[in-house]
Amino acid sequence: MPRVAPVLYEFAELDNGEYLKIAEAVFRIFDRQEWLRVNRARARIKVFVDKYGIDELRSQVEEELRGEWVGERDFSIEHRLFVDDERESAPAPPQSYGSPNGDAPEFERFRRANVRAQKQEGFVTVEAKVIRGDLTPEQFRGLAAIMRQYAGGYARTTVQQNFVLRWVREETVYDVWRALSALGLGDAGSREINDVVSCPGTDSCKLGITSSMGLNQAVQERIEAMHITDEITRALNVKISGCPNGCGQHHVGSIGFTGASIKVGEHTIPAYIPHVGGVFEGGDVKFGTRLKLRLPAKRVPDAIERWVGHYESARQDGEEWNDFVERVGTGELEGLVKDLSLPVDFGLETMNEFIDWNRSAPFQVIRGEGECAV
Amino acid sequence: MEPVSIPTTGRGTLEDPEVLQNVPGHVIPILQREYDDFKTEAGKFLAGDTPEDEFIKFRLKQGVYGQRQPDVQMIRVKLPFGGVTPEQMEKFADVVEKYVPLNKGHITTRQNIQMHHIPLPEAEKAIRELGEAGLSSREGCGNTVRNVTGDPWAGVAHDELFDLTPYAGAYVRYFGATRPPRRCRARSRRPSTRAPRAGRSQKSTTSPSARESGKSTAEARCAACRSWSAAAPRSCRGSRPCCMSSPSSTTAST
Numbered sequence: 001m002p003r004v005a006p007v008l009y010e011f012a013e014l015d016n017g018e019y020l021k022i023a024e025a026v027f028r029i030f031d032r033q034e035w036l037r038v039n040r041a042r043a044r045i046k047v048f049v050d051k052y053g054i055d056e057l058r059s060q061v062e063e064e065l066r067g068e069w070v071g072e073r074d075f076s077i078e079h080r081l082f083v084d085d086e087r088e089s090a091p092a093p094p095q096s097y098g099s100p101n102g103d104a105p106e107f108e109r110f111r112r113a114n115v116r117a118q119k120q121e122g123f124v125t126v127e128a129k130v131i132r133g134d135l136t137p138e139q140f141r142g143l144a145a146i147m148r149q150y151a152g153g154y155a156r157t158t159v160q161q162n163f164v165l166r167w168v169r170e171e172t173v174y175d176v177w178r179a180l181s182a183l184g185l186g187d188a189g190s191r192e193i194n195d196v197v198s199c200p201g202t203d204s205c206k207l208g209i210t211s212s213m214g215l216n217q218a219v220q221e222r223i224e225a226m227h228i229t230d231e232i233t234r235a236l237n238v239k240i241s242g243c244p245n246g247c248g249q250h251h252v253g254s255i256g257f258t259g260a261s262i263k264v265g266e267h268t269i270p271a272y273i274p275h276v277g278g279v280f281e282g283g284d285v286k287f288g289t290r291l292k293l294r295l296p297a298k299r300v301p302d303a304i305e306r307w308v309g310h311y312e313s314a315r316q317d318g319e320e321w322n323d324f325v326e327r328v329g330t331g332e333l334e335g336l337v338k339d340l341s342l343p344v345d346f347g348l349e350t351m352n353e354f355i356d357w358n359r360s361a362p363f364q365v366i367r368g369e370g371e372c373a374v
Numbered sequence: 375m376e377p378v379s380i381p382t383t384g385r386g387t388l389e390d391p392e393v394l395q396n397v398p399g400h401v402i403p404i405l406q407r408e409y410d411d412f413k414t415e416a417g418k419f420l421a422g423d424t425p426e427d428e429f430i431k432f433r434l435k436q437g438v439y440g441q442r443q444p445d446v447q448m449i450r451v452k453l454p455f456g457g458v459t460p461e462q463m464e465k466f467a468d469v470v471e472k473y474v475p476l477n478k479g480h481i482t483t484r485q486n487i488q489m490h491h492i493p494l495p496e497a498e499k500a501i502r503e504l505g506e507a508g509l510s511s512r513e514g515c516g517n518t519v520r521n522v523t524g525d526p527w528a529g530v531a532h533d534e535l536f537d538l539t540p541y542a543g544a545y546v547r548y549f550g551a552t553r554p555p556r557r558c559r560a561r562s563r564r565p566s567t568r569a570p571r572a573g574r575s576q577k578s579t580t581s582p583s584a585r586e587s588g589k590s591t592a593e594a595r596c597a598a599c600r601s602w603s604a605a606a607p608r609s610c611r612g613s614r615p616c617c618m619s620s621p622s623s624t625t626a627s628t
Contacts, residue, residue: 019545020549077544080544080547082540082542082543082546083540084397086530118531119532125530134478135478137466137477153460154458154459155457156455158481159484159485161481166529204448205441371434371440
């Protein structure tokens with residue numbers, strides 16, 4: 001399970017390389033913790049902090065920084081800085097550019113949700129929503145062409161599995177949107193409720209319990225079908241991890257899920273443990289509260305629909321999701337989906353529940369040994 | 375606070391990729407010999423000459439991961455602060471078309487791009503071709519400093535105090551240096567059930583491999599995992615091969 005990182009130092013200097021020195025001191029301390037490597041799942045610095053606390057780590061860092069090794073290092077950063085003036089590669093003002101023609105409402109919605117003004121006047125960033133983080137060769141090439149023609153060239157991927165074009169001339173945003181749409185990447189609402197994040201799960205990962213990519217698709221389809229237009233409802237985000245390790249960032253999602261299972265006699269239902277009220281933006285990090293139930297994987301979209309419906313009908317004026325969760329309490333949210341969490345008996349009619357999303361064979365928990373701490 | 379004295383000239387070329395230059399998308403130096411080594415080691419493993427656990431340590435250092443499906447690999451390309459250029463995007467397209475059965479690349483929740491289901495004999499070709507565009511998977515897995523993430527809006531955000539990009543790049547280069555800026559040192563191992571403390575009592579000696587090479591800052595090749603060792607504290611450590619160490623990796627992987 002992930003942890004919120006405690007603060008080691010409020011401030012470390014950059015220009016004299018102090019940040020490198022402190023980081024290396026931490027690595028050196030962690031590197032000596034043979035006891036952590038006895039069990040691969042515990043070979044993490046968070047386990048050290050759990051056991052000894054951040055103050056003990058800090059005092060060890062202080063001691064480490066008095067070691068001989070410090071004098072043998074070159075922490076100067078001048079020759080290591082990655083210096084790239086992206087403005088130099090920014091496109092020239094366009095000779096001509098397109099403007100909405102019958103598609104103004106859709107474009108306006110995209111512009112409001114996916115486009116941000118840069119601090120450099122006349123330029124904006126455009127965030128393309130990449131569904132489940134997957135890109136085909138055509139999309140890779142198409143994005144490359146858009147980057148060359150309309151952006152500064154050097155783009156960024158995001159931890160929400162999206163793609164940010166930078167140094168786009170404000171006038172050309174409509175053309176960029178059209179070009180992205182032709183690639184299937186022009187959806188409005190990056191980082192909104194239908195921009196679901198997930199790890200690869202059992203599609204490929206040895207540690208995966210459930211098909212997080214399959215649930216991602218199912219949740220996304222359900223949310224699209226709900227036609228949510230309310231802006232503060234759209235501001236929710238859904239994040240899915242196929243196991244408790246948390247690569248899908250479920251712990252910081254407004255609504256998050258971790259892959260699990262429910263035993264029914266000899267059979268097993270793929271399931272998820274819901275978390276609600278996580279925060280990761282605005283300089284704040286808060287893990288969501290884990291609900292005290294498990295939802296069969298196939299019923300997760302129903303649960304989301306009930307929670308969102310209840311939120312929209314019972315919230316106070318302008319009340320954001322996390323404040324709502326705080327006010328009504330997790331018990332109320334559990335109550336809303338209690339019936340969904342009850343497992344069914346294995347049988348022909350209920351077979352669907354025993355098969356994970358995007359799978360055709362009955363579900364089994366198959367977890368290999370990870371390779372993370374080899 | 376604006377960072378002081380960042381030079382704005384000196385954009386380099388790609389002719390000598392081991393020299394740190396300020397070319398977009400080329401934060402991590404590319405080492406051609408790594409691909410030759412990977413070919414050799416994968417060949418030995420496939421021929422049954424290397425035990426699997428030994429080979430796993432080697433391939434992880436090269437960012438080649440195992441999957442739940444046997445005999446296929448995931449390759450994790452590191453994109454420091456998520457930065458990627460048009461040439462690199464086109465290279466991803468080519469590599470995905472040639473070697474990735476599912477015909478897609480996947481943006482991860484740590485700003486990397488990974489590709490799945492690549493048969494091991496193809497993995498060397500894939501990483502070599504990715505390297506042509508300056509894309510590196512070195513230390514994308516295993517006990518290493520993996521990707522260094524950063525705000526995708528760094529440098530253009532209204533509310534930032536300064537642009538973190540140059541410093542994130544320096545961090546990547548310091549901990550992924552091909553020429554570690556430090557002496558190789560052996561270190562006493564202390565099996566312990568409690569957190570061992572650093573102590574000046576811990577006497578260090580120059581390691582055998584450093585003595586042999588006669589250079590304190592030489593690159594070290596790990597005797598066990600055969601990888602060209604890179605990051606700081608494990609560059610070489612006498613009796614203990616680099617792949618057995620575990621200097622970082624504090625979160626779950628993706």
